[in-house]
Amino acid sequence: MYSRFAVFLILVGIGLAPLQSQTHSDVLREGVSHVDVGGTPGPLLVFGRTAFLVGSASDSGHRLPLVAGAVYGRGRVVAFGHDGFLSTGSVGMADTGRLVLNALKWCGAGKAGAIGLFNKGDRLKEFMDQNKVATKSMRKLDFSGVSVMVVSSHGLKDDEIAALQRFVHDGGGLLVGGLGWGWKQVNRGKDLKMDHPGNKLLVSMGLAICDGTLSRDSGKGFDFSRDPGVYEHALPCLSAAMTQAGSQPVIKRSDLGQVSRMLMLAIQNLPPYDRTFFPNLQKLAALGARKGIPTQDTPVRESDIAARLAVVMNHNIISDLPAGKIRAHAAGESFPGEVPAKANRVTREVEINTSVHGWHSTGLYAAAGDLVEVSLVSGTVPKGTRIRIGCHSDRIWHKDIFRRWPEISNSFEMTGNRTEVANAFGGLLYVQLPNNPPATTFKLRFRNAVEAPYYVHGETSVQDWVKTLRNAPAPWAEMECERVIISVPSSVVRKLDRPDQLMDVWTAILDHCADLASIPRERKRPERMVPDIQISAGYMHSGYPIMTQMDQIRNFVDVNHLTKEGNWGFFHELGHNHQRPEWTFSGTTEVTCNLFSLYCYEKLCGVPPTRHKRSDAEAMAKQFGGYDFSKPDWSAWKSKPFLALAMYVQLQNEFGWEPFKKIFADYQALPGDEKPKSDADRMDQWLIRFSNEVGRDLGPFFQTWGMPLSNEAIQQVKGKPVWMPANFPPKG
Numbered sequence: 001m002y003s004r005f006a007v008f009l010i011l012v013g014i015g016l017a018p019l020q021s022q023t024h025s026d027v028l029r030e031g032v033s034h035v036d037v038g039g040t041p042g043p044l045l046v047f048g049r050t051a052f053l054v055g056s057a058s059d060s061g062h063r064l065p066l067v068a069g070a071v072y073g074r075g076r077v078v079a080f081g082h083d084g085f086l087s088t089g090s091v092g093m094a095d096t097g098r099l100v101l102n103a104l105k106w107c108g109a110g111k112a113g114a115i116g117l118f119n120k121g122d123r124l125k126e127f128m129d130q131n132k133v134a135t136k137s138m139r140k141l142d143f144s145g146v147s148v149m150v151v152s153s154h155g156l157k158d159d160e161i162a163a164l165q166r167f168v169h170d171g172g173g174l175l176v177g178g179l180g181w182g183w184k185q186v187n188r189g190k191d192l193k194m195d196h197p198g199n200k201l202l203v204s205m206g207l208a209i210c211d212g213t214l215s216r217d218s219g220k221g222f223d224f225s226r227d228p229g230v231y232e233h234a235l236p237c238l239s240a241a242m243t244q245a246g247s248q249p250v251i252k253r254s255d256l257g258q259v260s261r262m263l264m265l266a267i268q269n270l271p272p273y274d275r276t277f278f279p280n281l282q283k284l285a286a287l288g289a290r291k292g293i294p295t296q297d298t299p300v301r302e303s304d305i306a307a308r309l310a311v312v313m314n315h316n317i318i319s320d321l322p323a324g325k326i327r328a329h330a331a332g333e334s335f336p337g338e339v340p341a342k343a344n345r346v347t348r349e350v351e352i353n354t355s356v357h358g359w360h361s362t363g364l365y366a367a368a369g370d371l372v373e374v375s376l377v378s379g380t381v382p383k384g385t386r387i388r389i390g391c392h393s394d395r396i397w398h399k400d401i402f403r404r405w406p407e408i409s410n411s412f413e414m415t416g417n418r419t420e421v422a423n424a425f426g427g428l429l430y431v432q433l434p435n436n437p438p439a440t441t442f443k444l445r446f447r448n449a450v451e452a453p454y455y456v457h458g459e460t461s462v463q464d465w466v467k468t469l470r471n472a473p474a475p476w477a478e479m480e481c482e483r484v485i486i487s488v489p490s491s492v493v494r495k496l497d498r499p500d501q502l503m504d505v506w507t508a509i510l511d512h513c514a515d516l517a518s519i520p521r522e523r524k525r526p527e528r529m530v531p532d533i534q535i536s537a538g539y540m541h542s543g544y545p546i547m548t549q550m551d552q553i554r555n556f557v558d559v560n561h562l563t564k565e566g567n568w569g570f571f572h573e574l575g576h577n578h579q580r581p582e583w584t585f586s587g588t589t590e591v592t593c594n595l596f597s598l599y600c601y602e603k604l605c606g607v608p609p610t611r612h613k614r615s616d617a618e619a620m621a622k623q624f625g626g627y628d629f630s631k632p633d634w635s636a637w638k639s640k641p642f643l644a645l646a647m648y649v650q651l652q653n654e655f656g657w658e659p660f661k662k663i664f665a666d667y668q669a670l671p672g673d674e675k676p677k678s679d680a681d682r683m684d685q686w687l688i689r690f691s692n693e694v695g696r697d698l699g700p701f702f703q704t705w706g707m708p709l710s711n712e713a714i715q716q717v718k719g720k721p722v723w724m725p726a727n728f729p730p731k732g
Helices: 006-012 022-028 096-109 121-132 158-169 182-186 197-205 236-245 255-267 277-287 307-317 462-467 499-515 548-554 557-567 568-578 593-605 617-625 634-639 642-657 658-669 679-694 699-705 711-717
Strands: 044-046 053-057 060-072 075-080 114-118 135-138 145-152 171-177 207-209 344-353 359-368 372-379 386-389 412-413 418-421 427-432 442-452 454-457 474-480 486-491 527-532 546-549
Touching: 022 053, 022 060, 022 096, 044 053, 044 060, 044 255, 060 096, 060 158, 060 197, 060 255, 075 096, 075 158, 075 197, 075 207, 096 121, 096 145, 114 121, 114 548, 121 135, 121 145, 145 158, 158 171, 158 197, 171 197, 182 386, 197 207, 197 499, 236 307, 236 548, 255 277, 277 307, 344 359, 344 486, 359 474, 372 386, 386 418, 412 418, 427 442, 427 474, 462 474, 462 499, 474 499, 486 499, 486 548, 499 568, 499 593, 499 634, 527 568, 546 548, 546 568, 546 642, 548 557, 557 593, 568 593, 593 642, 617 642, 634 642, 642 658, 642 699, 658 679, 679 699, 679 711, 699 711
Parallel strands: 075 171, 114 135, 114 145, 145 171, 454 474, 486 527, 527 546
Antiparallel strands: 044 207, 053 060, 060 075, 344 442, 359 427, 359 442, 372 418, 372 442, 386 412, 386 427, 474 486
């Protein structure tokens, strides 16, 4: 392995070394330990030879740029990964104000002139005045008497972008903020790398605004006391990866993930009109094209940097194609699977009732590469309705290993009375409604689709299911009731004889969840549950849809498994979907969801908490034994979900489920401005509400566990009989 210094010498030799700019970074970080912003920032890309890192932040174990600078022509620029850094609120957080002042000084480079505050930058005026910095506020660009401009990139027009570029190139300074993920949310249908005004402004300067979010290093914010690593700049990453692809092992194993993540960031976010960095990315991706088809048996690993880039490059090409030019991709053969070669294509009509929100299943499948025509038969399609292909919505670009193609679902907005859709990997077809659609019904006709096994509880005849429907040729099937829709490989339902009994069980599971949460059993949309060979987080995760691993596929359709053994994972994730923030304080996100697990076990499987292996006497004793009640540590309590669950189980064992239901119902009825907003309020209200509901003073009980309660809340429940479980806290 080569040292990092040796890597730098290699980079210099091939003309891809970045500017040696540690001095610039040091000047900008002088007196700056941590910075923070009133929101969640996103990453920048630093790729130009005259661009450099100021500070980075965490992204799933990797470090991505948060603040960066560049020399451009005779001028200078500092970019921030959130436009909120340049606001009155943020400059008062941590050392953010000091960083901004340093950036103004560095960008000004000793030139005389005021600081121009344009667009959102005028929020800084109060801060500037306090620090005796001369400013010039403006709503129209005016560079006269200005040495440095401060702008938010989001609202910039093309003529303003060109003017700012000339200003910097001719010797001016620029502070600019921009947020990738936030801009995407309000500019749906636009391309971040091509259309974001910040990228139009910054790419020529060797910087870019990227999608994604960054995590704080601690409660202090983002740590800027550390020197940025060499592989937090994209140029060294590219150069080292190109050398490595030529069979020279210059990248240490410990750096492979960082290099891979940085180049993934670059290829996903850098616009192809860049002529300095992007062409070399393409060359590197071409070297990995032969390995760029991830499957379960032949995954693409983070060490296969060229192959990973080939996957991204290929995906970018596919994503930009109109439906009529999409062809089947080889990766789809492995997952989600192939449609049999002789499967008939059919035409079917589907009626959509918009009173049911979310995705509407059609019972149809788009074969990989097939062009499916969707046309309006009757009614009016709500604006924003999309035709979705694929139930596997998880994107896994951030994973160290790709065991399938990282993004296999897509969607097309319904435009006019006829829309063509296609997917290179194939998938189940859905009508995806916009949020809060107007109440209406409409009918669509699908042409050139493949029938999928599809059972709708209360509508589909069991006889028809057994005789024909379960044998439909599509590789994925769906089982639907009013409460939940289960998507599974068709192979697991081919011998399912009693889909009605199965969906009775699933209806009961969802009704139990609703009962404990004290919400109506009827829902605006059914929950969805989908297995996948690789999901975006965890063994399972909540959401819409709930995602699981493929080892659960038979458990979804096994009545005996669900009713006799139960399924902690299924119940747990459904619990997450029924959690409310009002009664889930810090440290209990993975705890209060398990109340639903225990409730479902009791109501569905006849196993009360006192007999469940995770909450019986033996389990409780084990949790008690691992906690020092003589010196209760709330942070330790929060760090162990089943230790924390023990506290709730004690309450349930003594008082039953009814107090939980009543309290949850009370929270549901609270006006928004009366709901607890802080952790302290949540804990205080939990004490007060539970104590009032059961007529006992629970203050000493919660304090024994170490819960930090206010004196006011403790006093509010005094006077009631004190309750403490028998033999608690345990001796020794």
